[in-house]
Amino acid sequence: MPIRAVVYVSGAGKGIASDRLGLSSGKLDWIVDDAARFNRNAGVTGVLLFDGERFLQYLEGPEDGLSVAYSRVLGASSHNGIVELQRGRVGQRRLPFWPMKWLPVEPQELRRLAHADWTRFNQRGDAGNANATAMDRLVGLVEPYAIAA
Numbered sequence: 001m002p003i004r005a006v007v008y009v010s011g012a013g014k015g016i017a018s019d020r021l022g023l024s025s026g027k028l029d030w031i032v033d034d035a036a037r038f039n040r041n042a043g044v045t046g047v048l049l050f051d052g053e054r055f056l057q058y059l060e061g062p063e064d065g066l067s068v069a070y071s072r073v074l075g076a077s078s079h080n081g082i083v084e085l086q087r088g089r090v091g092q093r094r095l096p097f098w099p100m101k102w103l104p105v106e107p108q109e110l111r112r113l114a115h116a117d118w119t120r121f122n123q124r125g126d127a128g129n130a131n132a133t134a135m136d137r138l139v140g141l142v143e144p145y146a147i148a149a
């Protein structure tokens with residue numbers, strides 16, 4: 001079954017923004033639990049990076065499941081200013097680890113990823129390489145958490 005992916009950035013809504021560790025409100029945990037519950041049934045996996053103000057989310061899965069999950073993302077009022085960075089086919093899953101999980105990142109890290117080259121979604125390089133694609137960078141960032149889990 002072909003796997004499709006989408007990646008976007010957005011701004012966190014009030015009640016989530018400035019709660020970098022996600023500790024004070026619990027809202028982000030609630031959203032991610034809800035997202036993971038849906039994604040698990042839909043065969044969707046990915047990650048949600050959060051820098052205290054902004055999100056960068058990557059989702060991948062079969063077309064039907066992914067499109068419903070993404071429409072839930074687009075309809076959510078807990079974030080705003082969604083900018084889609086890329087969508088398309090991927091040869092195989094790159095982030096199969098979680099139905100969804102949020103990870104804290106530094107603002108400059110999120111900014112660097114958002115401005116990296118997302119055009120070659122499905123090509124593999126090396127995260128440490130100067131020619132690393134945005135996808136390679138994202139995988140490089142996330143993999144240590146997956147190994148630790």
Ligand SMILES: Cc1cc2nc3c(=O)[nH]c(=O)nc-3n(C[C@H](O)[C@H](O)[C@H](O)COP(=O)(O)O)c2cc1C
Pocket residue numbers: 031032034035036038039048055057059068069070072073075076077078079100
């Ligand atoms: C940053 C963010 C990421 C989300 N990711 C997913 C997702 O991966 N899959 C999904 O089905 N819903 C996702 N959602 C939707 C939430 O699970 C939830 O249904 C929604 O946020 C609730 O609506 P509200 O934000 O208007 O309170 C996401 C929402 C936000 C704000």
